[in-house]
Amino acid sequence: MKTLVRLVLGLLVLKVAVANPRFSRQADLDSYDDGNYDVDDINSENQEYDYEDGPTIEDPEASLEEQEEEEEELPLKPQLIPQGSGGSGVLMGPDTQKGMPTCLLCTCLGGSVYCDDLKLDSIPPLPKDTTHFYARYNRITKINKSDFASMNKLKRIDLTANAISSIDSQTFMGLPELEELVIRENHISQMPALPETMTLIDASHNNIDSKGILKEAFKDMTGLLYLYLTDNEIDYIPVPLPDSLRSLHLQRNNIQSMHEDTFCNLHDFNYIRNALEDIRLDGNPINLSRTPQAYICLPRIPVGDLI
Numbered sequence: 001m002k003t004l005v006r007l008v009l010g011l012l013v014l015k016v017a018v019a020n021p022r023f024s025r026q027a028d029l030d031s032y033d034d035g036n037y038d039v040d041d042i043n044s045e046n047q048e049y050d051y052e053d054g055p056t057i058e059d060p061e062a063s064l065e066e067q068e069e070e071e072e073e074l075p076l077k078p079q080l081i082p083q084g085s086g087g088s089g090v091l092m093g094p095d096t097q098k099g100m101p102t103c104l105l106c107t108c109l110g111g112s113v114y115c116d117d118l119k120l121d122s123i124p125p126l127p128k129d130t131t132h133f134y135a136r137y138n139r140i141t142k143i144n145k146s147d148f149a150s151m152n153k154l155k156r157i158d159l160t161a162n163a164i165s166s167i168d169s170q171t172f173m174g175l176p177e178l179e180e181l182v183i184r185e186n187h188i189s190q191m192p193a194l195p196e197t198m199t200l201i202d203a204s205h206n207n208i209d210s211k212g213i214l215k216e217a218f219k220d221m222t223g224l225l226y227l228y229l230t231d232n233e234i235d236y237i238p239v240p241l242p243d244s245l246r247s248l249h250l251q252r253n254n255i256q257s258m259h260e261d262t263f264c265n266l267h268d269f270n271y272i273r274n275a276l277e278d279i280r281l282d283g284n285p286i287n288l289s290r291t292p293q294a295y296i297c298l299p300r301i302p303v304g305d306l307i
């Protein structure tokens with residue numbers, strides 16, 4: 001009986017659509033817009049980074065809701081899953097330890113793999129062509145060297161808000177395209193070694209002290225723009241800083257003093273460090289008035305106590 005009613009209703013709708021071509025064209029346009037809008041939306045929401053004001057802390061619950069929406073919508077929109085060259089292995093990515101393909105567990109869109117809020121306790125195996133990987137708000141405790149082995153296209157890794165306490169030190173060194181690493185809000189005490197291709201490093205809200213940062217760790221990163229290390233236990237500003245650096249955020253650490261040539265070059269008064277316009281040292285036990293020569297080459301004096 002129900003089927004019959006549906007059939008009759010369906011025929012009626014069809015009839016209206018046929019009789020009124022404008023109605024049917026409008027309906028097509030609507031669904032077309034819908035599909036496209038979702039792709040843009042998901043991409044811009046997740047890849048956007050608020051460079052001006054530093055990273056914004058996302059509300060885990062809001063993010064949970066987003067994720068649920070995505071999951072509900074996806075099965076209805078198979079066209080959003082990137083088309084592989086055939087075979088479900090290519091389409092769905094490699095299998096996780098629990099035997100489920102990564103792109104069934106996570107959301108794969110183009111080169112981006114989104115695994116936010118999935119109670120993951122390790123990094124899932126990623127499709128070879130992954131460029132952006134997100135696994136925020138999970139329960140990952142350890143990063144293995146093998147987790148990102150030969151991921152030659154990976155540009156961005158975001159592991160915000162997990163429980164990571166150890167990262168194999170060479171994990172990221174074999175990634176030729178890596179530019180952005182976000183490991184904020186974890187329990188990391190040792191910064192991993194990073195390739196020279198980095199443009200953004202965010203390791204804020206961890207347990208990193210100065211012994212946990214390799215000597216001259218950032219020196220050769222000639223394209224580094226953003227270095228965020230707020231809310232750690234760092235005692236010294238990590239020098240030398242590359243000339244490319246725009247933002248250095250070190251709020252709420254344990255920095256008590258600095259050298260007069262931390263930023264500038266006291267042997268060369270013509271040296272100007274134009275790019276570094278955003279230095280945050282507030283919340284450190286340092287008296288910036290003690291090193292008046294330290295800022296002469298900067299476009300702006302660091303934010304901090306001048307007492």
Ligand SMILES: *[C@@H]1O[C@H](CO)[C@@H](O)[C@H](O)[C@H]1NC(C)=O
Pocket residue numbers: 121122123142144146
């Ligand atoms: C890390 O790798 C070892 C083998 O090298 C493996 O036994 C272990 O399960 C891996 N841990 C995670 C969290 O993947």
Ligand SMILES: *[C@@H]1O[C@H](CO)[C@@H](O)[C@H](O)[C@H]1NC(C)=O
Pocket residue numbers: 287289290306307
């Ligand atoms: C900060 O340094 C300035 C210049 O050396 C000094 O006059 C001032 O007393 C210092 N303030 C504190 C709280 O140590």
